[in-house]
Amino acid sequence: MPADRTYELPGGLTVIRTQPALGAVVSGIDLAQPLDEAKAEGLRRALFAHGVIFLRGQDHIGFAEHLMLAEAFGTPICDGPDPERPQITPVSAKAGSREGTASSWHSDGCYQPSPPSVSILRGIDPCTFGGDTCWASGVAAYAGLADELKRQIDPLRFTTSLAARIPKNYNHFGTASNWEELNEKYPPITQPVVVVHPVTGARALYANSTWALGIEGMDEEEGQALIDRLSAEFTRPEYQTRWQWEKGAIAIWDNRIVQHYGVPDQTTDRYLERITVQGGPMLSIADWQAKRKRIPEQA
Numbered sequence: 001m002p003a004d005r006t007y008e009l010p011g012g013l014t015v016i017r018t019q020p021a022l023g024a025v026v027s028g029i030d031l032a033q034p035l036d037e038a039k040a041e042g043l044r045r046a047l048f049a050h051g052v053i054f055l056r057g058q059d060h061i062g063f064a065e066h067l068m069l070a071e072a073f074g075t076p077i078c079d080g081p082d083p084e085r086p087q088i089t090p091v092s093a094k095a096g097s098r099e100g101t102a103s104s105w106h107s108d109g110c111y112q113p114s115p116p117s118v119s120i121l122r123g124i125d126p127c128t129f130g131g132d133t134c135w136a137s138g139v140a141a142y143a144g145l146a147d148e149l150k151r152q153i154d155p156l157r158f159t160t161s162l163a164a165r166i167p168k169n170y171n172h173f174g175t176a177s178n179w180e181e182l183n184e185k186y187p188p189i190t191q192p193v194v195v196v197h198p199v200t201g202a203r204a205l206y207a208n209s210t211w212a213l214g215i216e217g218m219d220e221e222e223g224q225a226l227i228d229r230l231s232a233e234f235t236r237p238e239y240q241t242r243w244q245w246e247k248g249a250i251a252i253w254d255n256r257i258v259q260h261y262g263v264p265d266q267t268t269d270r271y272l273e274r275i276t277v278q279g280g281p282m283l284s285i286a287d288w289q290a291k292r293k294r295i296p297e298q299a
């Protein structure tokens with residue numbers, strides 16, 4: 001990672017980091033113009049270096065340009081409610097309500113066997129006072145752990161499920177029959193407690209209390225205590241960056257190495273749209289080492 005707070009990237013991009021652990025505002029892009037390969041590569045480099053990047057002044061673009069931006073990071077996932085724009089997940093919240101704000105530390109879709117690699121959230125009608133979003137670096141959180149704890153958690157996996165964390169009578173996803181469908185669609189799976197970024201090789205803490213149900217091979221109480229201990233790392237301000245929304249702002253984050261939290265103090269109703277990009281299975285340290293043995297020229 002570059003040591004300077006501000007630096008230039010090929011493609012005419014300027015990077016201004018928001019915090020030492022993660023986050024950067026990238027300027028030099030007008031999404032109304034086609035995104036050439038130099039700019040796309042610059043965005044990927046900035047994202048992989050800083051975990052979450054922000055663009056400003058893109059209030060003149062629409063769905064097509066949002067999609068074009070997402071495609072710079074891979075293949076957009078089509079699982080949204082609008083058949084005309086299935087790539088879009090609406091993210092809306094009412095003033096003063098916790099509903100829809102995602103106000104707990106999490107990584108999008110970690111309960112899926114192949115979680116999204118990157119999320120791209122566009123402020124359509126954002127709240128400009130309150131309703132910030134915070135991100136925390138799993139890389140910094142892992143690096144800050146004691147060596148003994150790292151050795152303990154490196155090989156561990158946690159169990160995770162979308163439906164299992166949601167009470168059956170909770171209405172956000174609809175009716176009880178809807179819950180049964182969710183449980184069938186997302187049965188409990190396991191994910192590595194510590195993951196490795198497939199491009200950079202960075203190690204990151206991935207377990208989070210929002211979707212984790214327990215630690216594989218540990219009794220429930222012991223596993224939950226460890227998850228709570230590790231999740232607490234994301235609450236340290238030195239591992240975080242915070243974004244105040246404005247119209248035309250876009251946040252892009254790497255789901256594999258950062259967690260995020262929607263602060264539920266929006267003073268007005270707000271509306272954002274998210275596109276997520278298809279990822280692969282999360283790599284444990286052992287998966288990463290095995291992969292590198294199979295490709296010795298990259299070692």
Ligand SMILES: [Fe+2]
Pocket residue numbers: 102106107108260
């Ligand atoms: Fe989220």
